[in-house]
Amino acid sequence: MAVETLGAAPRVRVAPWNDPVVRGWAFQIVVVGLVGLLVWFLVSNTIDNLTNQKIATGFSYLNREAGFEIGDSMIAYSPASTYSRAILVGGLNTLKVAILGIILATTFGTLLGVGRLSPNWLLAKICEWYVEIFRNVPLLLWLFLIYKVISEAFPGPKQAISMFFGSLFLSNRGLYFPVPVADPSHKWMGVGLLVGIAGAVALHRWAKKRQEATGQPFPSIWAGFGVALGVPFVIWLLSGAPHHMSWPALKGFNFEGGIVIQPEFTALLLGLVLYTSAFVAEIVRSGILALHKGQSEAAMAIGLSRGQVMRLVLLPQAMRVIVPPMTSQYLNITKDSSLAIAIGYPDLVASINVTINQTGQAIENILIVMAAYLSVSLSISAFMNWYNKRIALRER
Amino acid sequence: MTDAVPVGERRQLAPPVLETGALGWMRKSLFSSWGNGITTVVLAAAVLWLLSWFLNWAVFTAVWTGESGQACLGHGACWALIHEKYRLIFFGTFPYAQQWRPLFAVITMIAMLILSSDRRMWNSRLILIWGIGSFVTFLLMFGQIHIPLSLMLFVALAAGGLGMILRNAAVAQPVEINGWRALAAIGAAGLALRIAGVLPAWSLAIAPFSYVETGLWGGLPVTLVLATYGLAFAFPYGVLLALGRRSNLPLIKGLCVGFIELIRGVPLISLLIMASVMLPLFLPSGTTIDKFLRAQVAIILFAGAYIAEIIRGGLQSLPKGQFEAADAMGFNYVQKTLFIILPQALRVVIPPLINTFIGFFKGTSLVLIIGIFDFLNTANQALVDPLWAGFPGEVYLFAAFVYFCFCFSMSRYSKYLEVELNKGTRR
Numbered sequence: 001m002a003v004e005t006l007g008a009a010p011r012v013r014v015a016p017w018n019d020p021v022v023r024g025w026a027f028q029i030v031v032v033g034l035v036g037l038l039v040w041f042l043v044s045n046t047i048d049n050l051t052n053q054k055i056a057t058g059f060s061y062l063n064r065e066a067g068f069e070i071g072d073s074m075i076a077y078s079p080a081s082t083y084s085r086a087i088l089v090g091g092l093n094t095l096k097v098a099i100l101g102i103i104l105a106t107t108f109g110t111l112l113g114v115g116r117l118s119p120n121w122l123l124a125k126i127c128e129w130y131v132e133i134f135r136n137v138p139l140l141l142w143l144f145l146i147y148k149v150i151s152e153a154f155p156g157p158k159q160a161i162s163m164f165f166g167s168l169f170l171s172n173r174g175l176y177f178p179v180p181v182a183d184p185s186h187k188w189m190g191v192g193l194l195v196g197i198a199g200a201v202a203l204h205r206w207a208k209k210r211q212e213a214t215g216q217p218f219p220s221i222w223a224g225f226g227v228a229l230g231v232p233f234v235i236w237l238l239s240g241a242p243h244h245m246s247w248p249a250l251k252g253f254n255f256e257g258g259i260v261i262q263p264e265f266t267a268l269l270l271g272l273v274l275y276t277s278a279f280v281a282e283i284v285r286s287g288i289l290a291l292h293k294g295q296s297e298a299a300m301a302i303g304l305s306r307g308q309v310m311r312l313v314l315l316p317q318a319m320r321v322i323v324p325p326m327t328s329q330y331l332n333i334t335k336d337s338s339l340a341i342a343i344g345y346p347d348l349v350a351s352i353n354v355t356i357n358q359t360g361q362a363i364e365n366i367l368i369v370m371a372a373y374l375s376v377s378l379s380i381s382a383f384m385n386w387y388n389k390r391i392a393l394r395e396r
Numbered sequence: 397m398t399d400a401v402p403v404g405e406r407r408q409l410a411p412p413v414l415e416t417g418a419l420g421w422m423r424k425s426l427f428s429s430w431g432n433g434i435t436t437v438v439l440a441a442a443v444l445w446l447l448s449w450f451l452n453w454a455v456f457t458a459v460w461t462g463e464s465g466q467a468c469l470g471h472g473a474c475w476a477l478i479h480e481k482y483r484l485i486f487f488g489t490f491p492y493a494q495q496w497r498p499l500f501a502v503i504t505m506i507a508m509l510i511l512s513s514d515r516r517m518w519n520s521r522l523i524l525i526w527g528i529g530s531f532v533t534f535l536l537m538f539g540q541i542h543i544p545l546s547l548m549l550f551v552a553l554a555a556g557g558l559g560m561i562l563r564n565a566a567v568a569q570p571v572e573i574n575g576w577r578a579l580a581a582i583g584a585a586g587l588a589l590r591i592a593g594v595l596p597a598w599s600l601a602i603a604p605f606s607y608v609e610t611g612l613w614g615g616l617p618v619t620l621v622l623a624t625y626g627l628a629f630a631f632p633y634g635v636l637l638a639l640g641r642r643s644n645l646p647l648i649k650g651l652c653v654g655f656i657e658l659i660r661g662v663p664l665i666s667l668l669i670m671a672s673v674m675l676p677l678f679l680p681s682g683t684t685i686d687k688f689l690r691a692q693v694a695i696i697l698f699a700g701a702y703i704a705e706i707i708r709g710g711l712q713s714l715p716k717g718q719f720e721a722a723d724a725m726g727f728n729y730v731q732k733t734l735f736i737i738l739p740q741a742l743r744v745v746i747p748p749l750i751n752t753f754i755g756f757f758k759g760t761s762l763v764l765i766i767g768i769f770d771f772l773n774t775a776n777q778a779l780v781d782p783l784w785a786g787f788p789g790e791v792y793l794f795a796a797f798v799y800f801c802f803c804f805s806m807s808r809y810s811k812y813l814e815v816e817l818n819k820g821t822r823r
Contacts, residue, residue, distance in 0.1 A: 045681075046678055049681050052681055120425065137803070139758070139771065145793070148789070246669070341765060342765060362670075377661040
């Protein structure tokens with residue numbers, strides 16, 4: 001009520017230069033004007049410079065032939081492809097590293113964070129020192145160290161270390177391992193895997209509902225794995241169990257056949273995961289420590305095992321503390337994957353850098369990079385915000 | 397029952413051997429259950445194996461001195477390489493005979509950082525320390541500093557103006573106020589005369605050493621300068637961005653939010669590449685900006701957005717009553733912010749700010765991508781020598797050790813400070 005009467009009170013007449021509303025707008029107009037002047041200054045300079053130096057503008061270069069090699073590409077690419085294709089290849093590589101990095105760093109970091117709280121003194125100390133060592137040294141240094149050690153300490157292809165009876169080869173060109181020869185059944189196995197995962201999720205929901213209703217537990221995690229992997233396996237059997245493999249073999253100076261994980265990719269992914277998991281571990285640890293001690297005591301008192309206490313009681317609650325800082329770590333992985341350029345992995349920034357050097361069109365290319373990273377960052381933020389809302393404490 | 401116990405006294409039994417002391421600790425924290433015991437044994441074996449291998453490589457079979465990489469072949473770690481190249485790693489291509497200058501610059505900067513970490517220094521003394529320290533650092537690095545008259549006048553105007561605002565009549569003696577006014581007046585008048593062309597384009601030259609351009613700087617001083625001054629300059633403008641983001645004025649808020657999110661959404665590398673290839677396009681043709689300065693500007697722009705978000709956290713942690721009370725006292729926005737809000741908000745965010753500094757200390761290593769010789773890049777340069785080819789591990793481990801010493805001590809300090817600053821709020 002008091003607020004309403006205040007709001008309804010007649011406005012006191014003041015001079016315009018003392019009216020906060022007028023002053024606010026005047027200040028805003030001045031600031032925006034200054035920013036506008038700065039932008040105009042920069043833009044006009046840029047236009048002058050571009051015309052003086054006869055640098056082409058516009059995005060038409062995207063359809064021209066790129067003419068450079070890309071070492072690792074998930075889609076068909078050759079130097080005859082266009083610049084836009086080259087940038088797309090780089091972007092996909094960035095996404096690949098980012099997604100794999102996020103998954104692995106979350107898993108490994110969570111294990112480390114839980115390990116730091118272990119009652120086993122030795123395990124806790126090892127995890128603690130891992131965290132301290134990895135987060136106090138620049139990521140770029142880890143990338144260089146891992147990359148140089150792989151490429152200089154491992155032998156060349158001719159003396160490659162052969163493992164598992166000559167099926168795996170480890171050399172400074174990467175890790176070669178056999179893959180099944182492409183078969184029409186693979187597509188259906190992929191579909192089967194998706195169906196299996198959907199089935200596992202449904203099974204888990206059903207098991208949870210039943211346990212809530214009747215109290216009878218059901219090993220839904222193991223059964224879920226069985227369903228998710230079983231469906232593609234059955235499809236594989238039904239299609240006549242094609243077992244032709246492409247084996248890596250030394251031909252000339254390098255291996256042929258099989259599939260290779262390149263040292264650049266390994267170093268980048270390993271460096272990102274080892275570095276970020278140290279930060280993830282700290283986030284997980286502080287999330288668990290933020291819980292009241294009574295939570296774990298109560299859970300143990302009703303007879304849950306240590307694993308169950310962690311999985312069913314502590315982690316779900318700790319999630320509320322963990323998710324917001326974890327989001328920024330995920331964004332960091334995505335942005336840090338741009339360090340790929342330093343060790344020669346062809347990610348988005350590397351593709352763009354070559355394109356800038358070849359075409360001289362810096363502005364357009366930088367705009368593309370910024371737009372790409374911004375959209376990835378914003379989608380990760382949006383997803384994590386949605387997830388955060390889902391797990392947030394339901395308050396009345 | 398041979399030893400009789402006096403009536404009314406209980407015999408003091410020692411606790412069981414397995415419950416206290418070293419044995420008790422081991423039983424509790426290493427072998428509390430079968431699973432725990434097995435974990436301990438496996439981990440201990442792994443740690444011992446790794447440690448023995450590492451010590452063997454790094455100490456027992458290591459080569460400490462030598463003429464070239466040949467001396468290290470067939471042995472353990474090649475510390476002879478570090479012994480040979482440590483001056484290149486620490487100071488880069490700075491003229492060899494003059495390398496005592498970057499050494500003292502580094503010592504000055506570390507001394508500045510250590511002095512600023514003492515809470516007793518957190519007052520106007522800090523400004524003095526940083527003013528003198530920065531001057532000494534850059535004088536040592538450049539060798540010669542020319543201070544133009546217009547800059548001196550501008551500084552006088554700014555200092556006088558700030559003094560007039562901050563030390564208003566309520567807290568200062570009239571003599572002091574008049575001093576600030578005089579300073580500002582001299583600055584303003586001088587600047588006006590300088591612009592009108594009455595005063596000549598004179599500059600004060602302080603030139604005790606030979607001039608060394610930034611292109612020759614390298615190693616640890618570069619990393620320290622980029623990180624320290626990156627954050628120092630980003631701080632005031634980060635505060636402004638944070639205040640703008642919390643402001644009620646829609647246009648200001650929109651500008652700040654847009655800028656912060658844009659910068660935080662893109663990697664530092666893209667900003668550095670932008671600074672190195674696009675900045676020359678943005679400026680009037682003919683202007684050239686030093687590459688080092690360009691990287692420094694990119695880092696300042698980048699750091700400001702991150703600092704703004706941290707300070708926003710501090711601003712949000714203040715209860716609304718603080719703002720309302722300041723309003724009720726009749727403070728205007730500047731007074732409210734300077735005297736009530738910021739002192740409390742900044743206090744909360746000092747530990748996370750130190751963590752940001754650690755992040756940027758590590759993050760400056762990215763400048764090697766645009767060809768600046770920071771500490772990591774000079775370590776890379778030590779690997780180029782064909783005489784010493786093939787020992788990247790040693791150089792990177794050495795560099796990692798130096799980074800670790802800096803970052804680890806700062807992170808410990810930030811933890812200590814967090815406890816120290818919260819003493820008042822804990823029981």
